[in-house]
Amino acid sequence: MISVIINTARRSYSMTGLPNKHHLEYTCEALAAQQYTDFEVIVADLLQEQRIGEGYPWWKPLDGVAPVFHVPVRSTPFVDRGYVAISTTKNSGALYGTGDLFVFLDDCTFPPQNALRKYAEWHTKGYFMAGLHARLIGNEYSALDARFRILDKLDTNVVNDRLIATYGYVSCSRDAFYKLNGFDEMFDGSRQLEDMDFGERLQLADYRLVLDREGVIHEQEHLRIAPYPDDYDTARERTIDKVWGPNLKCNGTWIFMKQDQRIGADRYLANHRKLTDAEWRFLGGTGEVCPYRVFDPVGNGYCGRHGPPPAHPGSWVPGTAPPCNWHENRVEAHMVLPDAQLYKDIEPIWFANEAVSCMMKKEDYRVC
Secondary structure, rough: OOOEEEOOOOOOOOOOOOOOOOOHHHHHHHHHHHOOOOEEEEEOOOOHHHHHHHOOOHHHHHOOOOEEEEEOOOOOHHHOOOOHHHHHHHHHHHOOOOEEEEEEEOOOEEOOOOHHHHHHHHHOOOOOEOOOEEEEEOOHHHHHHHHOOHHHHEEEEEOOOOOOOOOOOOEEEEHHHHHHHOHHHHHHHOOOOOHHHHHHHHHHHHOOOOEEEOOEEEEEEOOOOOOOOHHHHHOOOOOOHHHHHHOOHHHHHHHHHHOOOHHHHHOOOOOOOOOOOHHHHOOOOOOOOOOEEEOOOOOOOOOOOOOOOOOOOOOOOOOOOOOOHHHHOOOOOOOOOOOHHOOOOOOOHHHHHHHHHHHOOOOOOOOO
């Protein structure tokens, strides 16, 4: 069986090209049409209570097709402070998974009918498929995964090389998830690279990944998630310091540091120990100026490791709303990391132990 684990922290109607469509219903409709039918769906929802209060039966397309569980996100310092906390959300969903294979999907996605079949077929061959991306606005393509270029350059439909850059819709066995001890929750200070780190650690633990031209997941372009999930309306009216402050930590810094530590058991484990003082200083937690740290909430930051940051297009005046292409701008921010203490407050956790109590409560969260 496959456990499809969907993470969400997004308001219900947020797809740019389908503004009147519930984003979870959209994904459930695609899953209901899958050629591979032995699966369950676990939606880990940072807005679970709010979504229940809305009363909309977004799971109905899967009624009678597959069981659906709408589970909460576990409490962590990042979650409690209102961070999007994507790693914790994915881990929270996985704790309820009973399938032999875990497939991680984002919200607003539409897996084609062959998607789960492709994941399952590669699993039987000893590989974890990493789904390719195809972005949509309504029925029109807006962007294709850059990794298609790898397939084009090699003139092939399949690549199973250890150098695969893994992100997005990765799969892994249940055993592999617990062997790695989940997605690294230190990435919850920002919003990206947790999946690349997870893919790297899968390979370091001697698991094999594959890209397949036929293994594509469609995703609707969507409105960005407000920094504070419980306050969509006023988030953009706040000052930049308040809006973006909690997301200032550059995940590029964290992943560079982890790559330098790929030795021994630490080469693939996560969430198993607290930060050392030296690591905290490296991340800027002492208040020391970190040269070339970039104000970049989505984690595409420049960390000073490869020299000064490139010149950034346009301009951005602190205290104003970011421009529509804010994620393409690079703004130097020689400043102290806000909320840096949160990184030291993250406690070690072993998810194999946590799963025991989650399984006892699983049926409480079943919606169909």
